[in-house]
Amino acid sequence: MIELTNSVSDGVAVIHCTGRLNMKAAPHLKKRVDAIVAEGLPRIVVDLTGVPFVDSSGLGALIGGLKTARLAGGDLRIACAGDQILAVPALTNLDRILRPHATIEDARGEW
Amino acid sequence: MNGERYTLSGLAVPEGLDSLHDLLARASRDHQSLPPEDVMMLEMAVMEIAGNVIEHGKPSGAVVWNFTLDVGPPLHATLADSGEEYVETWTGQMPDELAESGRGLALADAVLDQLLYERQGATNVWTMVRSVDTKS
Numbered sequence: 001m002i003e004l005t006n007s008v009s010d011g012v013a014v015i016h017c018t019g020r021l022n023m024k025a026a027p028h029l030k031k032r033v034d035a036i037v038a039e040g041l042p043r044i045v046v047d048l049t050g051v052p053f054v055d056s057s058g059l060g061a062l063i064g065g066l067k068t069a070r071l072a073g074g075d076l077r078i079a080c081a082g083d084q085i086l087a088v089p090a091l092t093n094l095d096r097i098l099r100p101h102a103t104i105e106d107a108r109g110e111w
Numbered sequence: 112m113n114g115e116r117y118t119l120s121g122l123a124v125p126e127g128l129d130s131l132h133d134l135l136a137r138a139s140r141d142h143q144s145l146p147p148e149d150v151m152m153l154e155m156a157v158m159e160i161a162g163n164v165i166e167h168g169k170p171s172g173a174v175v176w177n178f179t180l181d182v183g184p185p186l187h188a189t190l191a192d193s194g195e196e197y198v199e200t201w202t203g204q205m206p207d208e209l210a211e212s213g214r215g216l217a218l219a220d221a222v223l224d225q226l227l228y229e230r231q232g233a234t235n236v237w238t239m240v241r242s243v244d245t246k247s
Contacts, residue, residue: 020132023162024125053132055158056218060211067209084151091221092205092214 001025002051004032012111013041014104018050021058021085029058033065033076042074045107049080054088062098079107115141116181123164123174123192131161131178142182146244153186153241156219156226160190160237163215168194168235184243185224191236197228 002025003018013036019025029046036044046062048054066076078085079101089095101107119134121127135157139150161176168174174194181187203220206213220226225240 020128022125022128022158023165024128053154053158055155055162056212056214057162059214063209064211067211083148084155087151088155088218092218094208097208 002028004028006032006036008041010111011041012043012045012108014045014047016047016050021048021051021054021061023055023057026057026061030061030064033061034068037068037072037074042069042072043111044069044074044076045101045104046076046078047080047104048078048082048085051085052082054085056088056092059088059092059094059098063094066098077101077107077109079104114181114183116179118180119178121176122172123161123168123176123194124172125165127165127176128158128161131157134178134180138180138182145182145186149186149241149243152222153188153239156223156239156241157188157190159215159219160226160239164190164192164194164235164237167197167199168192170194184245186241186243188239189236190239191231191234193233194235196230197235 005016007014015032033044069076078098081100086100089098117134117138119130121130135154139145164176174192176190176192179189203217205217223239224242227238229236
C-alpha cells in the first residue's frame, strides 16, 4: 500500500509518496489532495521519488487532484518522477497539463 | 533468452496486482538481456488489462485469472479470466485530457505491438505482445 506524508512550507504543500500509484493507491492520493485543498492549501507538489510505477488510475488521481487544486485557485505539479512515470503522461498526451519537474524546488517555481 | 514461460493464477482483486508485478520483476531478473524498457512497457500494459479485469469483471471479486508470460522474444503475455464476456466498447481513443478515467486500454494499446481480446468458451483472453529491441 502506498504511504503518503505531507509537509508544508511557504504556503506550498508537498505530498511525498512511497509505493506503487495504482488502482489501490489512487483513491488515497485523491482524498489526501482534497483534504489539503480543503485546508486552504491549493498549491501542491506531489513528490514521486518513492514511486516505482504508476498506472492509469494513478494518473487519474493526479488529474483529479490537479482539477481540485485549480478550482481552488492553485495547481498540482509532479516532481522527481522515474522513467516509467515519465513515459505515461507522454503516452497519454498529458505531458502538457501534467508537466514533470526534475526536483521539488523546480516544481515550486515562482510559488 | 530461452523462451521460458512464467505463469500465475489467482483472484482478480487489487492485491493480485502485486503478484503480477513480482512475476514480471522475476522474469526480468532471470533474463537480464531483456531490455528493461521493453519489460517496463509490457508491465504497463499488463497492469492496465489486469486493472480493467478487476474493475469490470463480473461477478466482482470472484473472477479467477490465469496469467502467462513467454519471454520470447517477442514478449508474449496472456491474461485469461473467468468473468462474464467483456462487452464494453473500446474506441482506442484517449479521452479528454482532464478525464480521470478511460485511458487504460488506450495506454495498453500504445505500448504494445499487439493487443487482442477474444472470448474463448467461458473465458476472456487478452493477448499482449511487445517486440524486443535486440540491437542494444
